[in-house]
Amino acid sequence: MKNRVTELLGIAYPIIQGGMMWYGKAPLVSAVSNAGGLGILTALTQPTPEELAKEIARTRNLTDKPFGVNLTILPSISPPPYAEYLAAALDSGVRIIETAGTSPGPYLPAMKAAGAKVIHKCTSVRHALSAEKIGVDIISIDGFECAGHPGEDDVGGLVLIPAAARALSIPVVASGGIGDGRGMAAALAMGAEGINMGTRFCATREAPVHEAIKQAMVDASERDTTLVFRSYRNTGRVLTNPISEEVVAHERQGAPFEDIRHLASGARGKATLDSGEFANALVWGGQVVGLIDDIPSCAELVTRIVSDCRERLSTAQAYFC
Template identity: 40%
Template sequence: MSPADPALNTALTRAYGLRLPIVAGGLQWLAEAQYVSAAARAGVLPFLTAASFPDPDDLRAEIRRTRDMAESRAFGVNVSMLPKLVPGEKTADVFRLIIDEGITVVETSGRNPEPYLPLLKDAGVTVLHKVPSVRYAVKAQSVGVDMVSVVGAECGGHPGMDLIGSMVNLALAERRLTIPFLIGGGIGAGSQIVAALAAGAVGVVIGTRFLVAQELQAHGGYQQALTAASELDTALTMSSVRNTIRTLKNETTQTVARLEADNPQIGIEELMPHVAGAIGRKAYETGDTSHGMLSAGQSLGLTDRVAPFKDIVAQLEAEALIALARLRPS
């Protein structure tokens, strides 16, 4: 598999045999074998989410299941190093399992991966570290990661405290980084891929746009809520506990925003009854999106229908080719 246009051929596509220079970032509870293998077959680089499989045997089984379904296409594993998701004493064990299963690329996030780099590099594993702004990317570069992805304020999930937009991150990354970098946050159109490549990125990170992939193991009501939403239907909360998150607006975001406004010193313990991951997970199972912190970015404005993953990728490619044609003399 190779890109349809030489301009879309980057170090990322060459390394992993991709159709488009796109990483489908790890999605808590949702990035499992069916979704990841569909993304791989469609020609992008996806990641299973290790934190969704806290039992090592389950993670190992999911890696093998994905490999069986991916038809020899590349995929990796996302390891969030936040202690509440993957306890620190177990993180090295997760990496050893990944290495043992022959995975050659990992997506890390949450904190500095430096303690684990010798283990990963000795095994020949490529480390793509995800950060919320370029200043953290510079630090990641200094400790020796292979690539960084910088996700801007528009992204779903955790955009960090700086809230720097993707276009600014893109220009700063070009100036300050020497290792390959990707840009994420609000990416959901092929023209944005071309813009990122023009500014020096080797690819883009896409999350929200792929939440309406038919292969996603989530209730149809959840996906229909996403297609009905627009770029105006997200909310930023939890900055009071320095864990800013962008999610779909709903009753929970209204409640959390009110609690934070009433008590700026509120602690995570008081918020947890509303923001616990188990609440949001129910939305994926029941289709009721009125409660829970449901990560979603501003590219909701581009999620117009539920479609097979390969069709979404084909649309992104067609849009990218149109954008490239605009730049070339007729």
């Protein structure tokens, strides 16, 4: 496949494994890149910028293909040293950066000075236009179906993807609710030039989490996700389990975030991903779990998606006589 996304990123297929906390490590990232897609390390999964540099080196030992680093920038009283994490990535020779959260504007000059390509993930056309204006190279537009934080506009991909493709002049990558070749074909037909998958890559053999977590994604249907933190206007989509139900119950009672902080802690989530005790923490996942019914290797998954995408596009073309 060849389009602006593959050309800008130097990859065979416009399939991106987005940055995911605790998942975006060398084994998964290198497997996606070796399969012809773009693997992305998650900077803040590493405890320090120095550890990120080491993880970049480990990834390079596993692939000679392009890969990127995700930097999710969030407002905080005590923010992590974002500039230092970015410097660790750029100084290690990484030339693809995925940004998310707030505007990457303050960090864009350093990225551009290093010659890096910037993919910015956002959940609305207005934010995508702002990112295009300041100079990002690719927009990853995240529909309401996605895992993680879908924003507060509640716009699904069927509307959001073509709206973004119509409004922007830079390439658009479709994110949220995509996990197979049908989804990729639909995204391309709506004007996107690639796809970004998070949840689907979580259920692969190389994903560095307990097999029970992957099996929970296989077992889930498209109805088995829950929206949490809505009352705090920080909506997140997670898999339905006792903890997500407890969080929602507290929210319905008007509880302040401090009352549920212990349920939502990152340390608790990481422990669950490591132990496989699915019922013990929030486990992030999108509605695409309803399309997941196996745990393939990344190579098998990418090959299948590309093949199925071609088949669906060919079938659709045949409708026109």
